[in-house]
Amino acid sequence: METRIDRIKKQLHAASYKLTPQREATVRILLNHEEDHLSAEDVYLLVKDIAPEIGLATVYRTLELLTELKIVDKINFGDGVSRYDLRQEGAAHFHHHLVCIECGAVDEIQEDLLEDVEAVVEKRWNFQIKDHRLTFHGICWRCHDRSSQDPSQ
Amino acid sequence: METRIDRIKKQLHAASYKLTPQREATVRILLNHEEDHLSAEDVYLLVKDIAPEIGLATVYRTLELLTELKIVDKINFGDGVSRYDLRQEGAAHFHHHLVCIECGAVDEIQEDLLEDVEAVVEKRWNFQIKDHRLTFHGICWRCHDRSSQDPSQ
DNA sequence: TCCTTATTTATAATCATTCTTAATAAAGAA
DNA sequence: TTCTTTATTAAGAATGATTATAAATAAGGA
Structure with missing residues (x-):
């Protein structure tokens, strides 16, 4: 059965990007924390638990990429930090x-x-x-x- | 006749703040640039024309004060910069x-x-x-x- | 395999914003 | 007026989030 990760992988490939282990780990964290409005730093600390070698810049780059592809939404509540939410599948x-x-x-x-x-x-x-x-x-x-x-x- | 500046001065006094020359200059810039969505830096550069001795930190402090008093609205369009609009008088x-x-x-x-x-x-x-x-x-x-x-x- | 390109790491740099400190100005009391 | 207190400011340093850089690594195709 096709998982959400599989579908995201396809979306990346369609835009000629790869689902690297770092990107997959980042997506998994987002999937496990829906509705949590994590900052990049939050994501970074959580990803480090499952992929300790990852760098903060990679997390930023991955979140930016996912935002461009409209897989995640980048939101801002007025405290100087951007937060990232997985967009519901199919939501426009x-x-x-x-x-x-x-x-x-x-x-x-x-x-x-x-x-x-x-x-x-x-x-x-x-x-x-x-x-x-x-x-x-x-x-x-x-x-x-x-x-x-x-x-x- | 009572001007908008006069009313803002009263609002400041009611909250025990003063309308200093720097604050007045900043408000005047905002009044002259309604609908322009100026950043703090934009305001700073414009204020310097009429009050050259002002510092950037003072502009930030003034904009923050006016935001607290709901005289201006601080908005964010997702480009890492806050922008400031005079709120319409009486608007909630x-x-x-x-x-x-x-x-x-x-x-x-x-x-x-x-x-x-x-x-x-x-x-x-x-x-x-x-x-x-x-x-x-x-x-x-x-x-x-x-x-x-x-x-x- | 080699070659090319994409990606990552680590760190440096940038940029907006806030903080610090000393100086200045204003307001009230005497 | 003069003294005292408090608010405000300027200048620059510091902070914190984010982005850029350069070298190293990984992946994919010929």
Whole structure:
């Protein structure tokens, strides 16, 4: 049976790149940490466990390559660090994020939600949308529950 | 008559900050370059024309202060540089952006457009939204016109 | 096998941003 | 006014993320 790794290998080959052991190790880490929004440094430290000889620059290069091929999404939450998410297979767009300004947690919204808005934008601004990035900042349900239980807040 | 600068001065005083000459010069540059999405370096170079003795660190500090007070919005389009926009007076949210992947132009959408989406998110994810950031990436009307007129594309 | 090209490692370099320290300016008290 | 305190600034050093460089290695094709 064809695995996700196999399909990524094909995508790389189609663009005449190889799935080297370092690249495969990096992809495996991303597969094991979906929804975790890892930074390059995070990925590097995790990859070192399964491929200790890898260099940080290689991780950066691999993440950049995967971003170009739209296998991963490079996101930025405003702290000077880029974060990397595997894009859902077949998804044409970035997914959305909920960033909690209390605890810093980042949750994901996989549903599109923007179809209607995009139709308006394409028509009214005559802009042909290829992708989008949408992040909400606010209070997550966990913090909300905590503060409603704790009268000191 | 009360000017925008006067109102910003009041906002600063209300938070016990002063509108120093350096800060005022920085604000004036932002007022003269609305919709331009200037980087800190851009602002610095422009401010130097009207206040040559200013330092880059002061510009950074001022932009950070104005961001905290929600007088300017700090935005990031994924090119390792933060950009700064004066927020429209009275606006509670970031405005949206259209980034052209052909020519790099950035246009603004001042309308909210997200009210319906936010209602869904607040309810379904039990997330109390305080702000949002929405950017569309695609082909702007200028590039679209260009390529339809130019058969070589 | 040789030859060519892609990739990696290790380290140096770069670039945006923040920090540090001493100097300066402003504001309030006496 | 003068003294005192605090806020702010300039200049440059430091930091931290990311990218470039150069030499070494690996892979693939002829």
